[in-house]
Amino acid sequence: MDQALSSKKMIALYLAPGLLLLLALVYIPIFQTGYFGLMEWNGIGEMSFIGLENYTLLIQDAAFWDSAWHSLLLAVFSALSLIGYLLISLVLAGKIKGANFLRKIYLVPMLLASVAIAQLWMKIYHPTNGILNTLLISIGIENPPAWLAEPSLALFAIFIPIIWQYAGFYILIYYAALKNIPESLVESAKIDGASAWDIAWKIKVPLIMNVIKVTIVLAVVGSLKYFDLIYVMTNGGPNGASEVMASYMYGQAFSRFDFGYASAIGFFLLVICLLITWLIRKVTVSDEDIQY
Amino acid sequence: MRNEALTEKQTALARQKAAEQQKGKIRHTISMTLLYIVLAIVGVFQIFPLVWLVLFSLKNNQEVFELSPFALPATPRWENYIRVWTEGNIGQYFFNSVLYTGSAVVLTILFASMATFALTRMKWKKSSLFLGLFMVGLMIPVHSTLIPLFNTFSNLDLINHPLSIILTYTAFNLPITIMILYGFYQVLPREVEEAAVMDGASVHRIFFGITLPMTAPVIATAAIINMIYNWNEFVFINTFISADQFKTLTVGIQNFIGQYSTDWGAIGATLVISILPILIAFIFLSDRIVEGISAGSVKG
Numbered sequence A: 001m002d003q004a005l006s007s008k009k010m011i012a013l014y015l016a017p018g019l020l021l022l023l024a025l026v027y028i029p030i031f032q033t034g035y036f037g038l039m040e041w042n043g044i045g046e047m048s049f050i051g052l053e054n055y056t057l058l059i060q061d062a063a064f065w066d067s068a069w070h071s072l073l074l075a076v077f078s079a080l081s082l083i084g085y086l087l088i089s090l091v092l093a094g095k096i097k098g099a100n101f102l103r104k105i106y107l108v109p110m111l112l113a114s115v116a117i118a119q120l121w122m123k124i125y126h127p128t129n130g131i132l133n134t135l136l137i138s139i140g141i142e143n144p145p146a147w148l149a150e151p152s153l154a155l156f157a158i159f160i161p162i163i164w165q166y167a168g169f170y171i172l173i174y175y176a177a178l179k180n181i182p183e184s185l186v187e188s189a190k191i192d193g194a195s196a197w198d199i200a201w202k203i204k205v206p207l208i209m210n211v212i213k214v215t216i217v218l219a220v221v222g223s224l225k226y227f228d229l230i231y232v233m234t235n236g237g238p239n240g241a242s243e244v245m246a247s248y249m250y251g252q253a254f255s256r257f258d259f260g261y262a263s264a265i266g267f268f269l270l271v272i273c274l275l276i277t278w279l280i281r282k283v284t285v286s287d288e289d290i291q292y
Numbered sequence B: 001m002r003n004e005a006l007t008e009k010q011t012a013l014a015r016q017k018a019a020e021q022q023k024g025k026i027r028h029t030i031s032m033t034l035l036y037i038v039l040a041i042v043g044v045f046q047i048f049p050l051v052w053l054v055l056f057s058l059k060n061n062q063e064v065f066e067l068s069p070f071a072l073p074a075t076p077r078w079e080n081y082i083r084v085w086t087e088g089n090i091g092q093y094f095f096n097s098v099l100y101t102g103s104a105v106v107l108t109i110l111f112a113s114m115a116t117f118a119l120t121r122m123k124w125k126k127s128s129l130f131l132g133l134f135m136v137g138l139m140i141p142v143h144s145t146l147i148p149l150f151n152t153f154s155n156l157d158l159i160n161h162p163l164s165i166i167l168t169y170t171a172f173n174l175p176i177t178i179m180i181l182y183g184f185y186q187v188l189p190r191e192v193e194e195a196a197v198m199d200g201a202s203v204h205r206i207f208f209g210i211t212l213p214m215t216a217p218v219i220a221t222a223a224i225i226n227m228i229y230n231w232n233e234f235v236f237i238n239t240f241i242s243a244d245q246f247k248t249l250t251v252g253i254q255n256f257i258g259q260y261s262t263d264w265g266a267i268g269a270t271l272v273i274s275i276l277p278i279l280i281a282f283i284f285l286s287d288r289i290v291e292g293i294s295a296g297s298v299k300g
Helices: A008-036 A053-060 A062-093 A099-111 A114-124 A131-138 A154-179 A183-191 A196-207 A209-224 A228-233 A245-254 A259-284 B002-057 B061-066 B079-087 B090-121 B127-139 B146-155 B162-187 B191-198 B203-214 B216-232 B235-240 B249-259 B264-295
Strands: none
Touching: A008 A259, A008 B090, A008 B127, A008 B146, A008 B162, A008 B203, A053 A259, A062 A099, A062 A154, A062 A196, A062 A209, A062 A245, A062 B002, A099 A154, A099 B002, A099 B264, A114 A131, A114 A154, A114 A228, A114 B002, A114 B249, A114 B264, A154 A209, A154 A228, A154 B002, A154 B264, A183 A196, A196 A209, A209 A259, A228 A245, A245 A259, A245 B146, A259 B127, A259 B146, B002 B264, B061 B264, B079 B090, B079 B264, B090 B127, B090 B162, B090 B203, B090 B216, B090 B249, B090 B264, B127 B162, B146 B162, B146 B235, B162 B216, B162 B235, B162 B264, B191 B203, B203 B216, B216 B249, B216 B264, B235 B249, B249 B264
16 A cells, blocks of 8 residues: 555655755765865865874964864853853743743844844944943943953953854743643642742753753854854954854965865864764763753 | 630731731732843843944934934934945845745755655655764754865856855755754644555655645744745855855845945944844744744754
């Protein structure tokens, strides 16, 4: 009876377009990146095989490790901000009027193009006419800093719009997970006299632990490969002060035309991201229902 | 006497209880008010930069520098919008954004639906293995594929060609789209499709005639999510396209703003034009967008 739906030819035909595209544009390129990483190559001319030389260079490259440190700082910062999002979601998912409206408001920045966000925040941080310094001057602070031009501040100044961009996304995920908790569990705890605080931390949070772990993966891996706002707002500057791994790799390839070295960085980035995903997943694998 | 004493005691107790309840109520009201204030501050923080953007897009430089940032301009300067729309290539960028976004969404939805159909409706042993193969794509950083893609497209003469962008967007959105569709296909009853098989319908007939129409709601959700990702995409378009006539709004405004580096009104107007389509879509489709982002939350 099911002959039509078990024909090998048909199965192949239905899988082929998607699978071939994915192979050609995602999976084969990552192996090519690994291969190019073993080459000296300016992107146009001949390649020459130099073994692991790019990787020994990478290990000794202080500028790269600075960028890796900045990526790590962003990862820690993003992971810690999850606590704030969780608190907000716990409040929102309690019986709050207007919760649906609020979580949509929170989500708006996430829908905007990174370039537009970057340009907007460059205006916010503008040393003389930006809204931030206008406010600071109006409350009596003289000589507020030129945020993005200040080496000690530039990186953290960019962290703020990154948070601004993604806050609504995480709040949305937590909110959806919290709304999935059966009402009866919360009600019976209330009857037993548990406080709202206890219900939140001893019942609700443990119940959505899987979702929390997934968001940790997202925040950490997303931070390690983060690129957009940094590239547009400071391009890693001033003097490397806000460089992250992806922007460093991009600069090596498309400004310095060192495609071999940039490929090695790209491959390193891939390995790090897969490793961390696997590591955090490994902790979650004991749990039965992995939710996304 | 005894009774009276008892009732007195009872009233005292009742009064005390009422007072306590009153106190609890007040405490509850205060804490709720505080919570609302916190939630409202977060909301203002999320929205205020955009309000400020709209305000300065309607001012000239003098008004930006001299008026309070919160002040409305005396007369809104709509000419900023007219100027940036007519002077630059924003119209062209806008058209390209629509073209690339639309083409990639159609291809992604079609290919992802076909693959999900094969994975959930056809009978074969290795389907979970292949599902895994599609899902691994979610974890690949874009930057780890960028140089080989640039190299391949150079060799094929597809740099500065819409096809490089449309194909890349399609490929990179397939995993997330299959994930969103897969959840829906899993819970969708199979009776109609099974009945069609009994009637001897061909696979194509079942897929195009029955499955695709039945999955229309999830297709809408997935299409909107795809649309947002493609409309806002930056790295690929910035790398593969340098010719002005093929740029999208995201990279186009980047260069365009460079020319106007000191003209705040023009920059503001450009930015508002670039984000308006997404904001309008959000106003009308916010529930679907929320649903799509929750369903496809692995992409970060």
